[in-house]
Amino acid sequence: MRLTLPILLLAAGPTFANKVFVSNERGNSVTVLDSATWEVIGEFPAGNRPRGIVISPDGSRLYVCASDDDTVRVFDPETYEEIGTLPSGPDPELFVIDASGNPLYVANEDDNLVTVVDVDTRAVLAEVPVGVEPEGMALSPDGAMLVNTSETTNMAHFIDTGSFSIVHNVLVDQRPRYAEFSHDGTKLYVSAEIGGTVAVIDLTGEEPALVKKIGFEVAGVRPEWLQPVGMRLTKDDKRLFVALGPANRVAVIDAETDEVVDYLLVGQRVWQLEFTPDEAFLITTNGNSNDVSIVDVAAEKVIKSVQVGEQPWGVTVAPD
Amino acid sequence: MPMLGIVAVAWFAVLVSAASGLEIRAAVLRVETDRPLPISRLDLPPDDLGFAGAVLATEDNQTTGTFLGMEFSAETRSVTPETALGAIQELRAEGIGIIVLLAPGEEVAALADAAGSDALVLNSGAPDEALREEECRANLLHIGPSRAMLADAVVQFLIWKQWRRLALVHGSHTEDHALAEAYRAAARKFGATIVEEREFVDTGGARRTDTGHVLVQRQMPVFMQDLPGHDAVVVADEADVFAAYLPYHLWFPRPVAGSAGMIPVSWHDAHEAWGATQFQRRFERMAGRGMRQEDYQVWLALRVIGEAVIRTGSADPTQLRDYALSDAFELAAFKGQKVTFRPWNGQLRQPVLLTDRHITVAVSPQEGFLHQVSPLDTLGRDRPETRCTAFGG
Numbered sequence: 001m002r003l004t005l006p007i008l009l010l011a012a013g014p015t016f017a018n019k020v021f022v023s024n025e026r027g028n029s030v031t032v033l034d035s036a037t038w039e040v041i042g043e044f045p046a047g048n049r050p051r052g053i054v055i056s057p058d059g060s061r062l063y064v065c066a067s068d069d070d071t072v073r074v075f076d077p078e079t080y081e082e083i084g085t086l087p088s089g090p091d092p093e094l095f096v097i098d099a100s101g102n103p104l105y106v107a108n109e110d111d112n113l114v115t116v117v118d119v120d121t122r123a124v125l126a127e128v129p130v131g132v133e134p135e136g137m138a139l140s141p142d143g144a145m146l147v148n149t150s151e152t153t154n155m156a157h158f159i160d161t162g163s164f165s166i167v168h169n170v171l172v173d174q175r176p177r178y179a180e181f182s183h184d185g186t187k188l189y190v191s192a193e194i195g196g197t198v199a200v201i202d203l204t205g206e207e208p209a210l211v212k213k214i215g216f217e218v219a220g221v222r223p224e225w226l227q228p229v230g231m232r233l234t235k236d237d238k239r240l241f242v243a244l245g246p247a248n249r250v251a252v253i254d255a256e257t258d259e260v261v262d263y264l265l266v267g268q269r270v271w272q273l274e275f276t277p278d279e280a281f282l283i284t285t286n287g288n289s290n291d292v293s294i295v296d297v298a299a300e301k302v303i304k305s306v307q308v309g310e311q312p313w314g315v316t317v318a319p320d
Numbered sequence: 321m322p323m324l325g326i327v328a329v330a331w332f333a334v335l336v337s338a339a340s341g342l343e344i345r346a347a348v349l350r351v352e353t354d355r356p357l358p359i360s361r362l363d364l365p366p367d368d369l370g371f372a373g374a375v376l377a378t379e380d381n382q383t384t385g386t387f388l389g390m391e392f393s394a395e396t397r398s399v400t401p402e403t404a405l406g407a408i409q410e411l412r413a414e415g416i417g418i419i420v421l422l423a424p425g426e427e428v429a430a431l432a433d434a435a436g437s438d439a440l441v442l443n444s445g446a447p448d449e450a451l452r453e454e455e456c457r458a459n460l461l462h463i464g465p466s467r468a469m470l471a472d473a474v475v476q477f478l479i480w481k482q483w484r485r486l487a488l489v490h491g492s493h494t495e496d497h498a499l500a501e502a503y504r505a506a507a508r509k510f511g512a513t514i515v516e517e518r519e520f521v522d523t524g525g526a527r528r529t530d531t532g533h534v535l536v537q538r539q540m541p542v543f544m545q546d547l548p549g550h551d552a553v554v555v556a557d558e559a560d561v562f563a564a565y566l567p568y569h570l571w572f573p574r575p576v577a578g579s580a581g582m583i584p585v586s587w588h589d590a591h592e593a594w595g596a597t598q599f600q601r602r603f604e605r606m607a608g609r610g611m612r613q614e615d616y617q618v619w620l621a622l623r624v625i626g627e628a629v630i631r632t633g634s635a636d637p638t639q640l641r642d643y644a645l646s647d648a649f650e651l652a653a654f655k656g657q658k659v660t661f662r663p664w665n666g667q668l669r670q671p672v673l674l675t676d677r678h679i680t681v682a683v684s685p686q687e688g689f690l691h692q693v694s695p696l697d698t699l700g701r702d703r704p705e706t707r708c709t710a711f712g713g
Contacts, residue, residue, distance in 0.1 A: 091601075132602075151652070
């Protein structure tokens with residue numbers, strides 16, 4: 001039997017070490033962190049203006065929306081070599097991947113389209129016309145329903161992934177940025193950056209119904225800076241974390257009552273969020289302070305901030 | 321720490337289903353005036369000035385409208401001051417009650433009156449203070465910033481820089497005098513000192529001559545010599561006679577702001593922040609040129625209408641006006657925060673971009689200028705100072 005040093009170190013650690021990939025919008029790079037030590041362990045060029053970033057469910061491919069290259073770049077998460085590109089349509093910003101690893105759904109802001117791409121054949125399976133400036137993308141837990149939010153149309157579009165056609169539209173507040181399904185599939189959250197609210201959409205009825213809007217209030221912070229953007233919900237559907245952009249806070253929401261229970265101070269202009277697979281930690285990208293904040297999820301406390309590249313935008317964590 | 325509020329949502333059950341088949345017809349009326357050629361050929365007005373903004377706004381509204389079974393249209397008309405009133409009457413006779421105006425300040429009030437109190441008129445051109453104050457009309461909303469808002473935006477920045485001693489140079493036209501008065505008021509409001517004023521008299525003649533820059537290089541510094549100590553030069557030249565000649569041609573090396581140098585605008589075609597890039601590209605693909613303030617302000621006027629229609633499910637101008645003036649109204653306009661209306665005079669609250677025409681230099685209101693209601697109300701005439709009574713305030 002042969003044990004190499006890194007494995008020994010790993011075995012000694014309290015948790016699994018996962019690679020954390022952070023896209024740096026201005027730095028044109030991806031920074032790699034180790035989730036056991038929170039040290040930067042690598043950085044590699046990722047095309048022009050990398051924003052949306054997601055790793056395949058099996059951890060074998062890292063997809064990056066290189067917005068100014070009008071393409072999705074595919075990287076090997078081990079070697080950081082580029083292994084290909086995917087047709088994305090112009091200016092791809094955010095995407096979501098099917099739980100099986102295929103297909104990839106991309107929001108194209110310039111063309112008012114959602115593009116469905118087969119990641120193996122690189123074929124465009126469908127283009128779905130949506131509202132003006134599509135942005136947020138989310139898949140229902142069973143993969144049957146795709147939600148896209150359009151920033152200027154102010155709608156959440158519900159797209160049937162069987163027919164690739166829109167089956168419902170729900171109006172939300174100004175500039176919807178991000179959508180997140182509950183894991184039991186009964187609820188959808190949509191953040192509206194300029195509206196300053198998170199819409200709670202009930203999915204248990206015949207049609208999706210907007211049942212509540214969650215507002216935010218932080219003493220000493222001007223209401224117009226409370227701009228909800230990225231969101232993440234724990235697997236038990238109990239806690240929703242919402243990045244509040246230039247308010248430099250992450251809101252903690254009780255996802256059973258949909259009320260805010262706390263605000264965590266993080267870096268400047270907090271944008272996107274991701275959990276480690278065990279949900280022990282939440283990573284926040286802070287675009288204007290060039291760092292990520294690490295939140296201890298159980299304690300609901302910020303434990304660390306780590307400098308990354310210039311203007312971090314998106315974050316994804318390798319699976320166990 | 322006080323936590324959150326759940327925002328009450330009264331009408332979210334969306335009146336939209338009731339709105340299916342709704343037709344929303346608007347018009348953009350551009351009143352042409354004889355203006356001399358601009359100093360720079362880059363400023364020559366394109367034929368579709370403003371109208372291109374209407375086309376984009378209608379497309380944007382229609383994208384949403386298609387999902388809701390609504391049909392948006394906008395007719396565009398170019399008229400002279402002599403034919404403008406007739407055009408308004410024709411539009412009203414066609415049943416169009418939503419009219420966006422790109423017209424000189426002195427025409428706007430009469431046109432709004434001609435449209436009638438059951439019409440909604442949106443002023444997307446004239447920056448005149450009086451239209452928002454003494455001459456305000458209940459059926460008239462103002463989309464672009466007023467002269468006071470523009471002047472305040474510049475002076476806030478100069479104060480933030482600690483450039484408090486200003487030399488004010490203005491042109492000799494009526495609108496230049498009005499703009500100079502806005503700068504005087506801004507200086508008083510924010511604590512700047514105007515150390516001296518000068519008037520550059522428009523003596524007519526051709527705006528552009530071959531190698532005209534040779535004379536400009538010699539004449540402008542002489543015009544600007546012997547000023548008391550100052551930190552910056554503020555120039556008020558709405559008529560576009562001389563301001564562009566000032567940067568680099570002063571007697572003392574000082575920054576220039578106002579009608580040249582760092583210019584306050586509602587929009588410029590280099591602006592990229594807050595998702596504006598996609599918006600600029602959408603416009604450029606459609607119009608084949610960059611977006612100008614007039615285009616943006618017409619786009620914004622029709623987006624106000626689109627937003628009000630979508631949220632109320634109505635195409636009635638009075639209902640749309642009331643919704644736009646209500647607390648419920650908010651609109652994203654690529655300015656980093658929602659834009660809303662001042663309910664006391666119908667002026668759209670908005671950040672003002674400061675540009676050197678190459679990049680966005682800064683955005684006002686500046687940090688540290690506080691207000692009990694909205695920092696945006698540090699720009700322009702505030703509620704306690706208003707002379708407008710038509711809005712019931």
